[in-house]
Amino acid sequence: MSFLKFPVRSVIRRLTLVLLAGMIWLLSSLYAPAYAENSPDVERYIAADGTDLTAVAQCLPKQLSQGNLARVLRESQNDFLEKVFDVKDNYSDYKLDDSEVEYLACLESKGFVSQVNR
Numbered sequence: 001m002s003f004l005k006f007p008v009r010s011v012i013r014r015l016t017l018v019l020l021a022g023m024i025w026l027l028s029s030l031y032a033p034a035y036a037e038n039s040p041d042v043e044r045y046i047a048a049d050g051t052d053l054t055a056v057a058q059c060l061p062k063q064l065s066q067g068n069l070a071r072v073l074r075e076s077q078n079d080f081l082e083k084v085f086d087v088k089d090n091y092s093d094y095k096l097d098d099s100e101v102e103y104l105a106c107l108e109s110k111g112f113v114s115q116v117n118r
Contacts, residue, residue: 045057055106055107055110055111055112056107056112058106058110059103059106059107059110059112060103061099061102061103063099064099064103074097075097075100079094079095082094
């Protein structure tokens, strides 16, 4: 009976290793970052009215696609309520964060006219 212990243990070890590797692969694919790549085979994002929003997804900075309470609190001081209620005539008159300026410049470079610039 002791001659059966070695093959059974070997099979159990191999099966455990395969399951562990599969779990690691599955978890790493589930926690991938949520941002679009700038490659031509990227999925197109079309709004219900037919507007192509692919540039919006491609220009979204990585730091804005991840939750960060400290950043939210810091940026809420940048004329947030004035922007929401559209107090000023020109959007460039508001206090803008660097990531917002970068995002708007990227949109403009791709030919997308954002709502704030209309």
